[in-house]
Amino acid sequence: MGYDRGAALPGLGARLGLRMRETIRQFTPNWFTVTMGTGVLALALNQFPFAFTGQHEIGRALWMLDICLFVLFSLLYAARWIIFFDGARRIFGHSVVSMFFGAIPMGLATIINGFLAFGIPMWGEGVVPVALGLWWLDVAMAVACGVLIPYMMFTRQEHSIGKMTAVWLLPVVAAEVAAVSGAQLLPHLAGEEAFRTLVLSYVLWAFSVPLAMSILVILVLRLALHKLPSRDMAASGWLALGPIGTGALGLVLLGSNSGPVFAAAGLPEVGTVALGIGIVGGIMLWGYGVWWLLLAVLKTARYVREGMPFNIGWWGFTFPLGVYSLATLALGRATHLDAFAAIGAGLIVCLAAFWVTVAVRTLHGAWLGYLFVSPCLLTTSSDTRVEADFV
Template structure:
């Protein structure tokens, strides 16, 4: 299990964490959902610690096999799931931890956020650099997994926006501005990849059935991008007014609502396309693998963006849509979690393509003469 462990498993922490946050914001007043969300968040912390220990053990005891991931054109993309999984835990400390533990939970969330930012920036820069220098890629073999290392920074940005309202004026302003920069570090690049992905779908049709769930990944950067803009907008009036720039607060709020709505509409197209592609895959027979967690997180962040849009625009339609999406998210999560537990118990989900794909170990760089 340790030798075959890959970062793909952190997709389970992303899906579990986003469901916990979504249930806590369900538009109907159902108190038990808060308790369920908190239980899922605590379970998610345990999962993240377990997966972190297993992956660290692989690097310690099976180093030669573990380092092959840097040359694998698919599995290496899943490094981005580690900071994104951590971000859901950070958000949970804000939503569930502060009511239970007060300032202690806030301090933990603040420290973890900076660690998350560091990992997200590293993934967003170093993984593409490996794609440019050491990995073999082609347009025909491209899938939406290219988005995973890129999107981590905007997920960290949205987490920063949740922290801002609980921090002091100076630190809150710093985190707010850095979150804007993290959003820009990720979203434009992700949108560029979506353009290429659309061209790839036109020229080479749908990916193989084993990559069926990746169809939903395109929704991730759009939903997170919309959510980030909306949260920035909510914070902007108070943050900029405290710094003597009240006019900037109004601008930030306007950009958040307008930009969030535009991205939400763009995401609706990718969401409906993902549904159509999934129906096609189901008819053809869709094999289960750990990648099925891609059904959860993108839909989750899009659901959260929809509810944020409902709060910003006061349109009941967005609340209804957000509630329906959360119900679908819960159904997806239950299905995938049951199948994952079965596959983990039987052992067939523990599989590292790097060990069997013929990827040679990374040779050390030649020494300078």
């Protein structure tokens, strides 16, 4: 009797179908941190202060990969809401998973910035309206995350200081990331549209940064009283660099790009003040970030000695370090200090090493399927370990 190849195919197809269905059922917004890390590396490599062969091309390839990943993840998450609505809506009551809604607009912001860095050289200024339209969508999502997620924390979720981590920052920081994108759009806009974008970007910065700094104060208290989080949360120690780096970057870019816009609005002296505030404020925030950076390095070294299990939360090593690197380079351009360029280059090298390490392990975990876990579907206390592995 010969081997019936046709009989094996339905079984294989059924298994693949079941695996895809389970992947969709377990898909959560934390996967958008992959797009955040990939996008910020693309932007950072494109600004690397010491030119190397293929610099722009590598950055552009990563940006295109970022777009593909964002589209794929959006389709998977939309499919979850359509097919598994009852399970998907449980996220609103979960104290950890809901925080990752902020990763969606932040991932989109890296694509918007990439249109300006890579899209314009390829397709010309015609991509600016596309970037601007996506920016308005990003602003809407960032504001919604910044208000609704904290509201759910206050009304329907269970939280405590002892269980607090820097993950609390994720929904809050999205607005200041949108402010940075707005600042980069300014040189490509004119008239009332430019002035409106500038003012809104400052509002978005203020909407996010003071609240994020408040959360960091509470986080210091939590660390002093309850010590370090579990090893599963090791990468969360780097998240503090996110609002600090983005806050500094936003001030510098808004100050640097606002002069012509304020002048066109009849406020040339305000543009001069904005530039000064951007440089001085950016330097001060950058110095604050040095403390958190050194603390993150010390904590990570301790976790490595104890054994640090891999999980999707390792992407927390990438985006915060990336925006802090970009802020460092922006300060170098604004102050003309070579030290900032050298430090920024070193940080980007570390960022690239982190990205390669985490990307390889993520591909492996995604292929085997164990990284697709939705803790909000868990109902028993025995599932605590699985929830820790999620972040």
